[in-house]
Amino acid sequence: MYTPTQLQEIIENAIDKIEYPAHPARLYEPIRYIMSLGGKRIRPALVLMAADLFGTSIEKAIPAALAIETFHNFTLIHDDIMDNAPLRRGQQSVHEKWGVNNAILSGDVMMVESNKHLSMLDSSVLKDALDTFNTTAQGVCEGQQLDMEFEEREQVGISEYINMIRLKTAVLLGGAMKLGAQVAGASPEEAATLYEFGENIGIAFQLQDDILDVYGDPEKFGKQVGGDIIANKKTLLLLKLKELAEPADLLEMRAQSTNTDFTDKIANMTNLYNKYDIRALASVEMRNYSDKAFEALSALAVPEERKGELLLLSNQLMNREH
Amino acid sequence: MYTPTQLQEIIENAIDKIEYPAHPARLYEPIRYIMSLGGKRIRPALVLMAADLFGTSIEKAIPAALAIETFHNFTLIHDDIMDNAPLRRGQQSVHEKWGVNNAILSGDVMMVESNKHLSMLDSSVLKDALDTFNTTAQGVCEGQQLDMEFEEREQVGISEYINMIRLKTAVLLGGAMKLGAQVAGASPEEAATLYEFGENIGIAFQLQDDILDVYGDPEKFGKQVGGDIIANKKTLLLLKLKELAEPADLLEMRAQSTNTDFTDKIANMTNLYNKYDIRALASVEMRNYSDKAFEALSALAVPEERKGELLLLSNQLMNREH
Numbered sequence: 056m057y058t059p060t061q062l063q064e065i066i067e068n069a070i071d072k073i074e075y076p077a078h079p080a081r082l083y084e085p086i087r088y089i090m091s092l093g094g095k096r097i098r099p100a101l102v103l104m105a106a107d108l109f110g111t112s113i114e115k116a117i118p119a120a121l122a123i124e125t126f127h128n129f130t131l132i133h134d135d136i137m138d139n140a141p142l143r144r145g146q147q148s149v150h151e152k153w154g155v156n157n158a159i160l161s162g163d164v165m166m167v168e169s170n171k172h173l174s175m176l177d178s179s180v181l182k183d184a185l186d187t188f189n190t191t192a193q194g195v196c197e198g199q200q201l202d203m204e205f206e207e208r209e210q211v212g213i214s215e216y217i218n219m220i221r222l223k224t225a226v227l228l229g230g231a232m233k234l235g236a237q238v239a240g241a242s243p244e245e246a247a248t249l250y251e252f253g254e255n256i257g258i259a260f261q262l263q264d265d266i267l268d269v270y271g272d273p274e275k276f277g278k279q280v281g282g283d284i285i286a287n288k289k290t291l292l293l294l295k296l297k298e299l300a301e302p303a304d305l306l307e308m309r310a311q312s313t314n315t316d317f318t319d320k321i322a323n324m325t326n327l328y329n330k331y332d333i334r335a336l337a338s339v340e341m342r343n344y345s346d347k348a349f350e351a352l353s354a355l356a357v358p359e360e361r362k363g364e365l366l367l368l369s370n371q372l373m374n375r376e377h
Numbered sequence: 378m379y380t381p382t383q384l385q386e387i388i389e390n391a392i393d394k395i396e397y398p399a400h401p402a403r404l405y406e407p408i409r410y411i412m413s414l415g416g417k418r419i420r421p422a423l424v425l426m427a428a429d430l431f432g433t434s435i436e437k438a439i440p441a442a443l444a445i446e447t448f449h450n451f452t453l454i455h456d457d458i459m460d461n462a463p464l465r466r467g468q469q470s471v472h473e474k475w476g477v478n479n480a481i482l483s484g485d486v487m488m489v490e491s492n493k494h495l496s497m498l499d500s501s502v503l504k505d506a507l508d509t510f511n512t513t514a515q516g517v518c519e520g521q522q523l524d525m526e527f528e529e530r531e532q533v534g535i536s537e538y539i540n541m542i543r544l545k546t547a548v549l550l551g552g553a554m555k556l557g558a559q560v561a562g563a564s565p566e567e568a569a570t571l572y573e574f575g576e577n578i579g580i581a582f583q584l585q586d587d588i589l590d591v592y593g594d595p596e597k598f599g600k601q602v603g604g605d606i607i608a609n610k611k612t613l614l615l616l617k618l619k620e621l622a623e624p625a626d627l628l629e630m631r632a633q634s635t636n637t638d639f640t641d642k643i644a645n646m647t648n649l650y651n652k653y654d655i656r657a658l659a660s661v662e663m664r665n666y667s668d669k670a671f672e673a674l675s676a677l678a679v680p681e682e683r684k685g686e687l688l689l690l691s692n693q694l695m696n697r698e699h
Contacts, residue, residue, distance in 0.1 A: 076519075078519075079519055079522045079523055079526065081522065081526065082518065082519060082522040133481055133482070133485060136478075136481060137478040137481060137482065156458075156459040156525060157522075157525075159455055159458060159459060159481060160455070160459065160518055160521055160522055160525075162485075163455060163484075163485075163488070163518050164514075164515060164518040164519075166485070166488050167511055167514045167515045167518065168515075170492060170507065170510075170511050170514075171511045171515075174504065174507040174508060174511060178500070178503070178504050181500070181503055181504060181507075182496065182500050182503060185492065185496040185503075185507075186496060188492075189489055189492050189493045189496060192486075192489045192492075193486060193489045193490075193493075196404065196482055196485050196486040196489065197398075197400075197401055197404060197486075199482055200401040200403060200404040200479075200482055201401055203478060203479075203482075204401065204403065
């Protein structure tokens with residue numbers, strides 16, 4: 056068993072060792088840049104942990120872990136263009152630094168790099184791994200599309216929202232688990248169970264993010280607290296509030312959506328959330344998904360002690376303050 | 378043996394039968410749109426012809442042909458964004474019709490669709506096919522990067538230019554041939570020979586395009602004659618002229634680059650090309666590459682009658698007027 060810190064080290068080492076071509080420099084520099092911006096490396100860690108569950112040497116799973124992390128970072132480059140985001144992990148986003156065209160193209164070639172990592176897997180698992188990877192990648196694109204569409208829509212239902220975050224965020228965590236299992240030669244049932252675990256943890260993870268945006272400790276939360284409120288982002292909290300608010304409070308919500316005094320806006324929206332106990336309701340929803348995840352994991356017939364690292368990571372994710 | 382028309386029909390049928398998900402509609406509509414805009418379908422035809430050379434049922438090669446054609450169309454969507462091109466095959470480009478963000482994302486998911494087609498290949502050839510496809514895709518991205526960089530550079534050498542079009546255009550034709558050969562179970566040497574054929578035909582094809590831009594028959598040429606001249610595009614013709622022109626003509630070239638009377642600009646530049654016999658020089662260069670291609674094909678030890686369709690297509694491409 057590995058600690059999350061050990062896995063992180065293994066992943067950072069593997070990323071450091073990736074060799075990209077030297078030319079054209081402007082095509083590959085953005086890849087090195089975004090891959091070195093860090094982050095929690097949760098997705099590749101899940102690949103390795105899933106393989107480790109079955110007692111497989113994690114070395115065998117490293118190409119899959121790198122494929123998943125490279126793909127994830129590719130989506131960050133393209134999402135940042137689409138969201139017009141100037142910053143990524145506190146640094147200039149790729150399109151800010153190199154321009155939009157360069158960012159599009161470096162993202163494209165990163166997708167190829169992901170596939171190259173994947174193709175290094177043992178041929179006995181290659182077809183299954185490709186299927187998992189492609190289904191996952193397709194889901195992530197669908198999720199980003201829905202996210203963009205929801206921004207322009209007046210009405211979004213809670214189940215639609217959950218489906219969007221499932222696609223945009225959670226299928227990649229599910230796909231990471233499934234890939235790790237497949238590399239380790241797990242049965243299709245075991246791989247599906249771990250997919251369940253990953254997808255549900257992923258939904259819970261995103262719901263936790265929605266909660267932290269409002270209730271996170273500004274000292275510990277990496278992003279600006281209230282960022283979603285400022286952007287009128289249709290999070291679980293906003294959708295729940297919309298469902299429950301009395302007419303007068305609905306009017307107040309609408310008024311706040313155009314409030315340009317952001318400190319005031321955050322305070323007023325937080326008051327509304329408090330009035331309807333939205334934090335507790337959102338936490339119940341989140342626990343719902345994390346419970347499903349833990350049920351899936353406990354149903355998996357591998358020695359209990361091997362599950363320790365996954366449980367540790369999941370609990371860290373569910374109880375994090377950033 | 379199939380005629381080019383028969384192959385075209387087989388390819389159009391296979392494209393019609395591709396099933397994309399219905400939702401999110403805005404993600405998949407652009408894919409159906411661009412895939413149905415037509416074009417010569419040269420690349421998938423090359424995949425099928427290469428497989429047919431070895432007497433393999435072309436049915437087996439269809440997933441590879443679809444992967445190549447889908448990838449090619451994906452690059453058109455992203456290239457059109459980068460080049461700010463309002464039209465594609467005489468119709469609105471995808472980003473004009475659906476917006477840039479949608480075009481980025483639909484392109485991304487097309488890349489996944491290409492990989493899905495590829496993963497349908499027989500597992501005995503899957504690894505080799507992936508390697509060929511990924512190397513090809515990476516080359517195409519590198520070529521587009523160089524093309525963008527050359528636009529901003531004052532000096533570009535002829536050999537640099539040839540390398541750029543090799544990457545941007547020719548490796549995909551080479552990759553198509555190699556993929557077809559691999560699917561048919563050809564030896565690595567045979568696959569490499571066919572790659573040589575495809576890459577050299579691809580370079581010749583692009584040089585022919587450069588010539589047709591100036592000397593094409595406006596009635597038959599699909600694009601605006603003189604489009605490269607108007608855009609000051611560094612084609613083989615421009616680079617040759619720059620190499621040969623006397624000081625006074627170099628000054629004239631520079632003056633023409635800012636001439637906003639496009640009819641006058643095209644006429645003046647064509648006069649300069651004529652003065653230095655650039656058409657003949659470019660044709661020699663083009664023949665150089667098509668000769669290499671035909672040499673590679675004639676060295677391939679398969680029954681001569683099987684080579685007929687490839688020779689026919691290549692001759693059509695080299696002698697086309699559009």
